[in-house]
């Protein structure tokens with residue numbers, strides 16, 4: 001089983017990815033850590049408590065960073081994930097959420113949990129990478145202790161895809177580019193599941209309706225939570241369906257054979273017009289360049305068996 005700490009900013013697709021993990025037999029969730037992003041840290045922590053309370057009440061939630069390391073917080077975009085961050089579904093009162101709040105800050109929870117299970121923990125990060133960067137800064141030894149890090153973020157221009165919140169940047173990286181650049185420079189095995197594959201794995205309207213009809217209470221929840229998100233994709237992209245962002249990171253973890261990767265160091269632009277852009281130097285490129293050379297090789301997903309991922313998600317639910 002993969003022992004997972006799920007670092008997340010719920011978020012509609014974050015919620016869909018959480019349920020995927022809870023239902024997948026090869027995943028053991030050790031904890032959920034919240035981070036700002038799709039909502040404020042108050043909103044995303046509340047949503048993490050709600051989601052774990054509903055689906056995994058014994059999994060602790062640790063509250064994480066409310067702002068990026070250096071840049072000013074860009075601020076949530078409520079028209080994407082709804083005003084409450086989870087598609088404007090009805091939520092219980094704050095004292096009835098049912099989840100378990102850990103007293104530690106997220107980065108401390110990450111450090112303690114990784115040290116308690118040396119070589120075993122996967123960090124699955126699908127929001128801004130701030131908590132991971134804080135954990136790494138406070139305890140650099142965790143780089144040698146984690147099993148692996150899998151992140152949803154970035155875009156590398158395969159299939160013409162470069163960004164979603166700007167023409168050059170993907171949201172999770174854009175929200176804290178300094179944190180991303182730091183975690184891409186740590187000596188831990190890291191894989192990036194970015195827009196190049198997540199935007200090519202589409203849950204269309206028929207797929208979502210089938211999930212609803214075949215997936216019992218889970219299916220109905222996935223339908224309800226994704227209405228605002230679906231409408232956003234329709235109005236902004238003309239897409240009658242949704243991109244599979246955060247759940248793709250889960251799919252990569254349990255079925256890496258569904259993805260093609262390219263290895264090499266990755267840098268993030270931390271200022272300027274293209275702030276948040278991710279650029280990989282392929283390990284096959286012989287020309288020296290000090291900005292990339294000497295940094296660790298990262299596996300970047302460049303292609304995906306999308307029907308395979310969609311079948312896996314459906315079968316798991």
Ligand code: BDR
Nearest residue numbers: 011013014126171172245
């Ligand atoms: C990523 O940004 C967030 O809005 C989503 O939850 C996903 O993690 C996609 O760019």
Ligand code: CA
Nearest residue numbers: 011014126127
């Ligand atoms: Ca997310």
